[in-house]
Amino acid sequence: MAIHEKRVAEFVEQFRIQPGSKVTLAKDFDPGYRKGIDSKKAARELLGGGVEMLAEYQSRLYAEGTHGVLVVLQALDAAGKDGTIRHVMSGVNPQGVSVHSFKVPSSEELDHDYLWRYAKNLPPRGEIGIFNRSHYEEVLVVRVHKELLERQKLPKESRDHGIWERRYREINDWERYLTDNGIRVVKLFLNLSKEQQRVRFLRRIDLPDHNWKFSSADVKERGYWDDYQQAFSEMLSHTSTEWAPWHVIPADRKWYARIAAGAVIANALIEIDPRYPEVSKETRDGLQEIKATLESQAPDGALADPFEVKQSKDGA
Ligand code: AMP
Ligand code: MG
DSSP states (O other): OOHHHHHHHHHHHHHHTTTTTOOOOOHHHHTOOOOOOSSSSHHHHHHHHHHHHHHHHHHHEEEOOOOOEEEEEEEEEESSSHHHHHHTTTTTTTEEEEEOOSSOOOOOOOOTTTTHHHHOOOTTTEEEEEEEEEOOOOOOOHHOOOHHTTTTOOHHHHHSSTHHHHHHHHHHHHHHHHHTTEEEEEEEEOOHHHHHHHHHHHHHSSSSGGGOOOHHHHHHHHHHHHHHHHHHHHHHHHHHOOSSSEEEEEEEEEHHHHHHHHHHHHHHHHHHHHOOOOHHHHHHHHHHHHHHHHHHHTTSSSSSSSHHHHHHTOOO
């Protein structure tokens, strides 16, 4: 294994928000932060090592089939959610991973309670599910644009004073319920600076191949920057819990954000520590009987068990 588990645990510590602490994003977190990695070479090693480690642990998670992992990704536009997902998932078995992107809710979704569509897309045991945007939009975009709340068809008493505190509590309770049931919730906020967002929008305009990614709606949202910073700060202050803490990932450097996000997910898997199911002595004895039968079926001139011969040659 290229990087040691302990190193991962120490590295991710710095991104975690202590439950109960009050966060003021602009003051407390620097989007340009790059501590813990001092050279491009170290970065490359960590990137590769992290992907390798994720792949190994995911394979065990899948085989064990007991825990699921829900990765929650939140960020402002152009912070690098898509690229982070691409990177983190580059080495893993696609059978065990799903990504779900949440957009403006459909009318069917609005006919249900607000957590319904998120619950419907949770990963099963053994799998990693990534939410590209998540139930946190319900206390972010819906909080910044009050007219979206109007569309949620809530009874009057549910819309009254205290709705955001209530939603924080409901979300915390829901995540606790998931955790208690073996679905681990890993939360990442990609923290981008306003200046870096401006540069990335311009890049999307300047590079023809990136034009498709540019949306004038994103620039309109940029106009609400301070409201979003406020909503993110409140969200981080109220929903970083012992069972599902938030991680603030500095996102002004893409390579750093990818390493940090990968490390946080890897660390969650390390903590879960899934194991390949152990086979009982009876089953193993049974396997030996079958092996003997298969060996007896070897055609003339063929080795009884070519794999065994190869293994002893390789010294494995
Ligand atoms: P994108 O991620 O760029 O494809 O954009 C998805 C859009 O859906 C964003 O503008 C989000 O703000 C919006 N969106 C996601 N969840 C919700 C929600 N619960 N209510 C309203 N808008 C949402
Ligand atoms: Mg967008």
